[in-house]
Amino acid sequence: MSAAANRKPFDAGRAAYLALNIVLLAFLLAPIAIVIVFALNPTPFISFPPVGVSLRWFEKFFASSDFMNALWLSLWVAACVLVLSVVIGGACALALARGNLPGRTFLTAFFMSPLMLPAILTGLALFQSYLLAGIGRPIWGLIMAHTLIAVPYVLRTTLAVLHNFDHRIEEAAAALGASPARVFFEVTLPLIQPGVFAGGVFAFIVSFDQFPVSLFLVVPKSETLPVVLYNYMKFDLDGAIAAASMVSILLALSVVLAMERLIGLKAYVKL
Amino acid sequence: MSFGVDRSIDLRHDTICMAAASHRPSPIAWLIAPAVLLFVLFFVLPFAVMAMMSVYSGNPVTNPNAYPTTRHYERFIFDTAGIFHDALWATLRIGLVTTVISLLIGYPLAHWMARMHSRLGHALALTAVIAPLLTGIVVRTFAWMTILQDKGVINTTLMSWGVIHKPLPLMYNEFGTVVALVHIYVPFMVLTLIGVIGRIDERLEQAARSLGAGRIRAFVEVTLPLSLPGILAGSLLVFALSISAYVTPSLMGGTEVLTLPMLIAQQVGTSFNPNFAGALGVVLLLVCLVIVIAYNRILARLSGEQGLA
Numbered sequence: 001m002s003a004a005a006n007r008k009p010f011d012a013g014r015a016a017y018l019a020l021n022i023v024l025l026a027f028l029l030a031p032i033a034i035v036i037v038f039a040l041n042p043t044p045f046i047s048f049p050p051v052g053v054s055l056r057w058f059e060k061f062f063a064s065s066d067f068m069n070a071l072w073l074s075l076w077v078a079a080c081v082l083v084l085s086v087v088i089g090g091a092c093a094l095a096l097a098r099g100n101l102p103g104r105t106f107l108t109a110f111f112m113s114p115l116m117l118p119a120i121l122t123g124l125a126l127f128q129s130y131l132l133a134g135i136g137r138p139i140w141g142l143i144m145a146h147t148l149i150a151v152p153y154v155l156r157t158t159l160a161v162l163h164n165f166d167h168r169i170e171e172a173a174a175a176l177g178a179s180p181a182r183v184f185f186e187v188t189l190p191l192i193q194p195g196v197f198a199g200g201v202f203a204f205i206v207s208f209d210q211f212p213v214s215l216f217l218v219v220p221k222s223e224t225l226p227v228v229l230y231n232y233m234k235f236d237l238d239g240a241i242a243a244a245s246m247v248s249i250l251l252a253l254s255v256v257l258a259m260e261r262l263i264g265l266k267a268y269v270k271l
Numbered sequence: 272m273s274f275g276v277d278r279s280i281d282l283r284h285d286t287i288c289m290a291a292a293s294h295r296p297s298p299i300a301w302l303i304a305p306a307v308l309l310f311v312l313f314f315v316l317p318f319a320v321m322a323m324m325s326v327y328s329g330n331p332v333t334n335p336n337a338y339p340t341t342r343h344y345e346r347f348i349f350d351t352a353g354i355f356h357d358a359l360w361a362t363l364r365i366g367l368v369t370t371v372i373s374l375l376i377g378y379p380l381a382h383w384m385a386r387m388h389s390r391l392g393h394a395l396a397l398t399a400v401i402a403p404l405l406t407g408i409v410v411r412t413f414a415w416m417t418i419l420q421d422k423g424v425i426n427t428t429l430m431s432w433g434v435i436h437k438p439l440p441l442m443y444n445e446f447g448t449v450v451a452l453v454h455i456y457v458p459f460m461v462l463t464l465i466g467v468i469g470r471i472d473e474r475l476e477q478a479a480r481s482l483g484a485g486r487i488r489a490f491v492e493v494t495l496p497l498s499l500p501g502i503l504a505g506s507l508l509v510f511a512l513s514i515s516a517y518v519t520p521s522l523m524g525g526t527e528v529l530t531l532p533m534l535i536a537q538q539v540g541t542s543f544n545p546n547f548a549g550a551l552g553v554v555l556l557l558v559c560l561v562i563v564i565a566y567n568r569i570l571a572r573l574s575g576e577q578g579l580a
Binding site for chain 1: 295296297298299300301302303305306309310312313314316317318320321324330331332333376379380383394396398399400401402403405406407408409410411412413414415416417418420422423424427428454457458486511514515517518522532535536539545548549552555556559560563566567
């Protein structure tokens with residue numbers, strides 16, 4: 001890694017270091033690649049090596065009313081979560097960064113805490129609360145549960161953008177005679193937009209893939225896609241799961257690309 | 272899931288700027304109201320309900336005969352059935368092994384990425400780390416089932432080469448559980464470590480080398496000690512996440528693995544004993560809270576030091 005090492009014609013240590021890291025990256029990516037292979041492999045069971053390419057599992061997935069109902073429910077819930085968490089999280093980020101509130105460090109940690117506590121416990125606590133309140137397990141209860149988990153993501157991306165831009169831009173607008181409302185709509189909002197959008201994209205995927213929070217909050221016959229897949233996988237491992245997984249992977253990949261465009265992936269590195 | 276950022280430096284800096292201007296909250300502060308409402312109704316209250324349920328004999332709203340009791344905790348502590356303590360140890364053991372292996376895999380990757388000069392290479396590697404993170408846990412567990420099961424990728428390949436004659440038991444045990452958990456949580460380790468290693472001045476290592484230290488010695492005596500807080504923070508995060516995992520142990524562990532989250536799900540799903548589930552939840556919550564507080568302390572101290580430097 002040092003300059004001296006670079007000048008040597010062949011450096012065994014460096015080559016080994018590079019090889020090790022490529023193996024480790026392969027470990028991260030290989031399972032995902034394998035899911036894609038199985039989604040396209042026409043044999044009735046998961047079998048290796050693949051024998052051909054077919055779309056029969058996608059047909060099975062898209063023709064199954066169980067899967068389709070679950071897919072639509074998941075998409076619908078995720079869309080509601082996106083809107084709610086963007087509004088609530090975006091507003092909260094503005095208040096934290098510009099509201100001059102006392103105890104902001106504590107408040108930020110508090111609003112981030114759903115990410116730090118076991119999701120299955122959040123699900124359990126909400127399940128018990130709905131039970132005590134006697135409201136059953138309504139869809140809006142599930143949406144609120146997902147929103148709770150999604151708000152921290154929106155908060156983080158928006159705060160990141162708010163901290164990166166210069167206060168003085170807003171002050172300059174105000175000094176030039178803009179009213180506070182005009183400063184907000186014409187300066188602050190456009191500037192934080194990428195952060196809020198990125199958070200919304202994240203919120204969508206977090207809800208779409210959510211399992212532990214949903215587990216106790218869904219009712220039979222109206223389960224989200226991850227719950228249906230989980231129940232299916234307990235008894236059967238066939239290409240339909242792989243096809244469903246591939247839909248989810250493609251979604252994740254498009255999110256990564258959207259994220260890179262909106263605020264850059266570096267915003268996701270800690271500290 | 273989380274790769275939460277501790278932004279205390281920025282906040283502290285803001286506080287100083289703001290304090291000079293005014294001490295009073297501005298009208299913008301009211302924008303916090305919806306979030307407060309959401310968190311009180313769907314976060315603070317539910318956890319209070321969970322704690323309350325854990326000390327009641329039944330549902331105190333619908334059942335007038337429900338009375339306060341410590342019997343759920345006694346049941347866990349005395350463990351006459353002999354499964355709860357085993358489940359707790361299995362949970363902690365799986366968490367510990369997962370953490371150590373994630374560190375061994377995550378550290379080289381983070382070091383490589385933090386010191387990479389090519390922007391394209393960095394972006395590609397970062398995509399490779401983040402893409403699995405955004406793929407659902409159920410999907411990633413499924414991927415490992417196709418690899419590790421008896422007719423899976425590894426067993427079929429080894430058998431067709433004639434290396435083995437009957438499938439290796441790679442799944443439905445702790446081994447398979449740990450492999451899948453490591454894959455799921457390594458990205459959190461990498462993302463925590465990149466930030467910490469990236470802040471260590473590369474010239475320190477170069478100085479050590481120009482003073483005659485070998486590459487390994489320079490790493491062990493300079494870079495490694497400086498990245499210790501990151502190692503600790505990443506490990507605590509992965510540990511907290513893996514002891515609360517449910518999907519992976521229940522699918523990869525089969526009947527051989529029973530962890531605390533699986534026990535909780537059983538109490539809710541099959542035994543329908545939400546009160547005992549609440550007590551188990553409080554136990555898991557306490558373990559996680561201790562870890563999370565330690566994690567936040569370390570990150571806060573780290574950003575404090577960097578803020579002064």
